[in-house]
Amino acid sequence: MGTNRTTQDALLNLIFSATTWANYAINATTSPETSIFWQLHTADPGVTGTGSTSESAYTNYARQSNLRSTGWTASSGGSVSPAANITYPASGASSTTITYFSLGKSSGGASPLLFSGTVTPNIAIGASGISPQLTTASTVALT
Amino acid sequence: MTEETIVSAVGTVSGAGGVDSNITPKEIEEAMAAAVIKAMNEGITDPDEIRRRQLEARDEVVKSHGTS
Numbered sequence: 001m002g003t004n005r006t007t008q009d010a011l012l013n014l015i016f017s018a019t020t021w022a023n024y025a026i027n028a029t030t031s032p033e034t035s036i037f038w039q040l041h042t043a044d045p046g047v048t049g050t051g052s053t054s055e056s057a058y059t060n061y062a063r064q065s066n067l068r069s070t071g072w073t074a075s076s077g078g079s080v081s082p083a084a085n086i087t088y089p090a091s092g093a094s095s096t097t098i099t100y101f102s103l104g105k106s107s108g109g110a111s112p113l114l115f116s117g118t119v120t121p122n123i124a125i126g127a128s129g130i131s132p133q134l135t136t137a138s139t140v141a142l143t
Numbered sequence: 144m145t146e147e148t149i150v151s152a153v154g155t156v157s158g159a160g161g162v163d164s165n166i167t168p169k170e171i172e173e174a175m176a177a178a179v180i181k182a183m184n185e186g187i188t189d190p191d192e193i194r195r196r197q198l199e200a201r202d203e204v205v206k207s208h209g210t211s
Contacts, residue, residue, distance in 0.1 A: 117156030
């Protein structure tokens with residue numbers, strides 16, 4: 001037994017593109033979230049974590065975001081990807097390794113997460129001038 | 144002035160484990176990440192191809208559990 005592929009695509013399109021799931025759900029009509037925020041983590045935030053759980057704190061780090069309207073590909077095959085690369089500010093003098101990322105609700109603080117996953121390969125930040133980037137090959141896939 | 148170097152990587156999320164409770168998200172995530180590494184080792188940089196390989200890896204894990 002599994003989640004039907006059409007259902008997977010409908011759920012992902014609702015979450016990431018604010019697209020109505022015909023006959024089941026529409027985007028929030030009062031204060032809908034307009035962006036998805038991207039956090040970088042130095043360890044797995046886990047299923048109970050928040051945006052600030054093990055969140056990277058390299059010098060100059062700041063969460064990035066993309067729009068729920070145009071920031072994502074339409075779901076296909078039960079997966080979505082960002083429409084453009086997600087690029088973070090270049091580091092100041094820091095020493096850390098990015099191993100996980102997450103997608104969540106707010107630009108700062110212990111905000112709720114939608115999903116989290118691995119960063120491949122891990123990104124080592126060992127000096128100034130390193131600008132981490134998650135490419136458009138990044139994928140959120142349901143099963 | 145410090146020179147800026149962009150270091151690219153691929154983020155992978157597997158939303159498994161909901162209905163298909165016999166498959167762990169970690170199992171699928173690891174297979175998808177391995178597919179990314181393999182593609183990179185082969186010199187593949189096309190995002191579409193990397194995505195395709197990740198989903199292929201996901202589907203293979205699902206099939207191996209007989210839940211496709």
